Amino acid sequence: MIDLFYWPTPNGHKITLFLEESGLDYTLHPVDIGRGAQFEDAFLAISPNNKMPAIIDRAPSDGGERITVFESGAILQYLAEKTGRFLPTALRERVTTLEWLMWQMAGLGPMTGQYGHFNVYAPEKIDYAIERYTREVERLLGVLDRRLQGRAFIVGDDYTIADMAAYPWIDVYDRAPIDLAPFAEVRRWHSSIAERPATQRAYALATEVNPNAGQPMSDEEKNVLFGKR
Known part of the structure; x- marks a missing residue:
C-alpha cells in the first residue's frame, strides 16, 4: 500500500499518473499547500524540503520497514523499480x-x-x-x-x-x-x-481534492506559497 501526499499541481499529477497506470493500491492524503500544510511537522518528517508530493511505501519489496520518498522524480523512479514497469531494463x-x-x-x-x-x-x-x-x-x-x-x-x-x-x-x-x-x-x-484512461482518472482527482483548482489564488495563499515563511 502506498500513501500518497498530494495536491493537484504538475508535480502531484506525475505520481497519480503512475499510480493509475500501474494499478498499485494507494491512499491519497491531501496536502493543502495554499494553507501551509506542507510546513506541518508530520509532513516534514517525510518531505524535509516542505514540498509535495511524497510517499510512504508500507510494503517495500525487501520486506523491511516502511520507506518514505520525496521529490517527484525520485518517487517515479522508486515506483517504477518497485513494480518493474515504465522504466526499461535494457x-x-x-x-x-x-x-x-x-x-x-x-x-x-x-x-x-x-x-x-x-x-x-x-x-x-x-x-x-x-x-x-x-x-x-x-x-x-x-x-x-x-x-x-x-x-x-x-x-x-x-x-x-x-x-x-x-x-x-x-x-x-x-x-x-x-x-x-x-x-x-x-x-x-x-x-x-x-x-489514456489512466490520465483521465488521475486528473479527475484534482477537482475531487481541490474544487477550486485552477481558480486565482487569494492573497493569503500567495503569502504562504511565495516566501512569507
Whole structure:
C-alpha cells in the first residue's frame, strides 16, 4: 500500500499518473499547500524540503520497514523499480529514460514554473523575467519536439516515467497559455497521453481534492506559497 501526499499541481499529477497506470493500491492524503500544510511537522518528517508530493511505501519489496520518498522524480523512479514497469531494463533505454526524467526535473519543470510565477502570480509585471522565462520554455519545448520526431513517446515506442514527468508541465497556465503551434510533435504526443484512461482518472482527482483548482489564488495563499515563511 502506498500513501500518497498530494495536491493537484504538475508535480502531484506525475505520481497519480503512475499510480493509475500501474494499478498499485494507494491512499491519497491531501496536502493543502495554499494553507501551509506542507510546513506541518508530520509532513516534514517525510518531505524535509516542505514540498509535495511524497510517499510512504508500507510494503517495500525487501520486506523491511516502511520507506518514505520525496521529490517527484525520485518517487517515479522508486515506483517504477518497485513494480518493474515504465522504466526499461535494457541498459541504453534505461539510461535514456533517466536522462529525460532529469531533464524534466532540472529544466522543463523549474523553467515553466518560473514562467508561470512571473506571468500569473507575481504582484507586478517584470518584462525582463517574463521574456527570459518565455524564451527558455520555448527552447525546452523545441528540445522536446525534436526528440519526439519519429517516436511515439520520449524514449521510443513505450510510455515511460519520462513521459509521466514531462506531460503535466506542458502549457500549464490557463491565464498565460504557451503557443504550442510551432511544436507539432509535442502537441501530438501530449494529446495521445491525454486520451489514456489512466490520465483521465488521475486528473479527475484534482477537482475531487481541490474544487477550486485552477481558480486565482487569494492573497493569503500567495503569502504562504511565495516566501512569507
